Amino acid sequence: MRHLSALLGCVLTISFANDASAEREPAPPSEEAHQAAEADTQFTLDLYRHLAAENDDNLFLSGYSVMSALMLLSDGTVGPAANELGEALHLPEIAWSGDPAHPWRFSDFSAACAALENSMSPGDPNATAAVRRQLSELETRWGRLRRDVEAATGNAQFDLIRQERELVAQINTLRQQVDPYQLRFANAVWCDTSFPLRDDYLASVEANWGALAFPSDFRGDAESERETINAWVAEQTNDLITDLLSPGTVDSATRLILTNAVYFKGNWEEPFEPSATQEQPFLLASGESVPTMLMADWQRWANYVELTPEGEVNDYVQTPAPADSPFENGWELPANPDGFKLLELPYRGGQMSMIVILPNRPDGLADIEAALTHETLAEWKGKLAGQEVNVALPRFTMRNTLMLGAPLSDMGLNAIFQPGSLLGVSDSPEAEALFVGMIVQQAF
Numbered sequence: 001m002r003h004l005s006a007l008l009g010c011v012l013t014i015s016f017a018n019d020a021s022a023e024r025e026p027a028p029p030s031e032e033a034h035q036a037a038e039a040d041t042q043f044t045l046d047l048y049r050h051l052a053a054e055n056d057d058n059l060f061l062s063g064y065s066v067m068s069a070l071m072l073l074s075d076g077t078v079g080p081a082a083n084e085l086g087e088a089l090h091l092p093e094i095a096w097s098g099d100p101a102h103p104w105r106f107s108d109f110s111a112a113c114a115a116l117e118n119s120m121s122p123g124d125p126n127a128t129a130a131v132r133r134q135l136s137e138l139e140t141r142w143g144r145l146r147r148d149v150e151a152a153t154g155n156a157q158f159d160l161i162r163q164e165r166e167l168v169a170q171i172n173t174l175r176q177q178v179d180p181y182q183l184r185f186a187n188a189v190w191c192d193t194s195f196p197l198r199d200d201y202l203a204s205v206e207a208n209w210g211a212l213a214f215p216s217d218f219r220g221d222a223e224s225e226r227e228t229i230n231a232w233v234a235e236q237t238n239d240l241i242t243d244l245l246s247p248g249t250v251d252s253a254t255r256l257i258l259t260n261a262v263y264f265k266g267n268w269e270e271p272f273e274p275s276a277t278q279e280q281p282f283l284l285a286s287g288e289s290v291p292t293m294l295m296a297d298w299q300r301w302a303n304y305v306e307l308t309p310e311g312e313v314n315d316y317v318q319t320p321a322p323a324d325s326p327f328e329n330g331w332e333l334p335a336n337p338d339g340f341k342l343l344e345l346p347y348r349g350g351q352m353s354m355i356v357i358l359p360n361r362p363d364g365l366a367d368i369e370a371a372l373t374h375e376t377l378a379e380w381k382g383k384l385a386g387q388e389v390n391v392a393l394p395r396f397t398m399r400n401t402l403m404l405g406a407p408l409s410d411m412g413l414n415a416i417f418q419p420g421s422l423l424g425v426s427d428s429p430e431a432e433a434l435f436v437g438m439i440v441q442q443a444f
Contacts, residue, residue: 038092039109045372048063065260067089078101122351181264186263189258192215193217201424230242264352270300304341305342311379339360398444399442
């Protein structure tokens with residue numbers, strides 16, 4: 001029998017802008033959400049290391065999107081394929097069942113991922129509408145108060161200025177709750193009409209991942225179905241990714257395609273002033289510098305730390321002051337050429353942030369990558385502290401198309417690429433010949 005194939009598509013898009021839609025208050029993270037986040041971080045860093053070892057260019061990926069696509073397949077795996085999948089995704093021990101045929105309770109972990117996504121959800125539009133109304137009222141009061149401040153004199157003016165400062169603080173707090181960010185997760189299952197899915201498998205992906213199931217005609221018109229899937233991906237990503245599946249990747253042997261799309265668009269909590277963006281030298285790993293447009297903010301208050309290669313804080317130490325100095329001691333930052341810096345840049349809403357890691361040596365990134373694990377990253381982040389920092393970051397755009405079959409195989413996922421590993425997907429006799437033919441992610 002001719003081998004049949006299943007494809008997994010993964011999509012991540014990120015853009016930064018000055019506008020976003022109304023969102024809702026997020027739910028607090030549960031213990032299950034923390035477990036899903038920990039597993040995702042471990043899997044993402046594993047995948048990153050395998051890709052970085054073969055990639056000298058800029059690399060951008062979403063481990064969570066890959067994990068989500070694989071979890072859409074999980075309840076269809078049996079035996080060694082299911083065991084490999086659970087181990088590669090770093091599922092927590094509580095999801096281990098010990099059953100040789102179904103060694104992992106994937107549904108339990110799917111519920112943990114749902115809790116994680118819910119904890120990141122921006123919120124209820126109705127709640128945001130109430131905040132908007134309150135904000136509008138306060139801004140109207142501020143306008144009247146500003147006129148009163150300008151007209152007053154003496155002590156009366158000082159009192160009005162104090163009231164104005166208190167009112168502005170309330171307004172700024174509310175503004176952080178409006179339009180914090182957009183975050184969407186979307187999943188879909190595309191199955192050939194001649195290849196019926198098991199009811200329990202379909203119920204699982206619908207209940208656990210909210211996946212929509214679309215009947216497809218891969219046997220009769222694979223190219224048209226490829227275009228339909230690409231159009232769905234484009235719709236989910238605001239037309240930032242329009243060609244996830246390239247011509248020839250879908251053919252008459254395709255029976256199943258699983259797609260996951262993640263879309264994030266956030267505003268910086270403290271926007272960079274466009275007037276402060278200037279061309280400055282940017283150091284490459286080779287030590288060469290190239291002129292680059294850098295967003296800048298001098299003396300920004302931010303969570304920041306400089307660490308030694310061992311992960312210890314490189315902090316100022318007391319030194320004897322010069323003989324002619326009126327001070328008894330001075331302060332000096334020890335030399336730390338092989339160390340690195342961490343900076344946290346939060347997005348509006350206080351739920352999301354970007355962590356930037358910068359080696360002190362231009363060629364120091366490889367050493368950081370070698371040390372980067374879930375545990376070390378958590379340890380490094382735990383040492384961040386609020387302080388004034390001079391920040392200059394390049395504006396950048398990245399787009400990667402990543403073929404993930406080989407790196408995932410290197411990470412221990414082998415059985416899903418062989419026939420007979422996906423018997424939980426369908427009762428059709430063809431299920432014995434089904435295997436994963438391609439895993440691709442396009443990230444922007």
